[in-house]
Amino acid sequence: QQQVKQSPQSLIVQKGGISIINCAYENTAFDYFPWYQQFPGKGPALLIAIRPDVSEKKEGRFTISFNKSAKQFSLHIMDSQPGDSATYFCAAIVTGSARQLTFGSGTQLTVLP
């Protein structure tokens, strides 16, 4: 119930292409869905987040699409750049609960120059 399933495990995209990472969840009580970006040797950092009352959130080249009925959400990176090469984690939480964030297993993105 608390799992968040993330795919793909790894992704290789050409510079300028679109990177898409998908996550699915079971717990319908989840109401906050952040994405974290991790560069080698660094801790993950919050990239973008969405709540289920909207279907899409865009920040620059990064967009979260949210499908509440399918219990799925995805990260789209438009015009992918080599500097976007990193590991991306989706996550989910029930805000106000005593539980901690549930993380997906991560996607290693490589953007080729």
Added chain:
Amino acid sequence: GAGVSQSPSNKVTEKGKDVELRCDPISGHTALYWYRQSLGQGLEFLIYFQGNSAPDKSGLPSDRFSAERTGGSVSTLTIQRTQQEDSAVYLCASSRRGDSPLHFGNGTRLTVT
């Protein structure tokens, strides 16, 4: 400091020795988390402190692992009688409260020889 600080950044120890890893969270953050990340893997939850509540220790992999948080601030993760499978990066994160964005440190890379 401005961010979550972890020390040491690297630790090499012999099998069977005890180690202590330290985390200084962002000032004023009531929630503190420890995660473990093996090479190329996802984030494995270890323990969660929230204010004065009893910590959520459900992720600790064995009784060789323990953590404390003194005065609601600094936390120490202790691994007793280290084993080679304990080799990983140990990440600490803090947040203003349990359901607000996590701020991660850069981790302690533990190598057990």
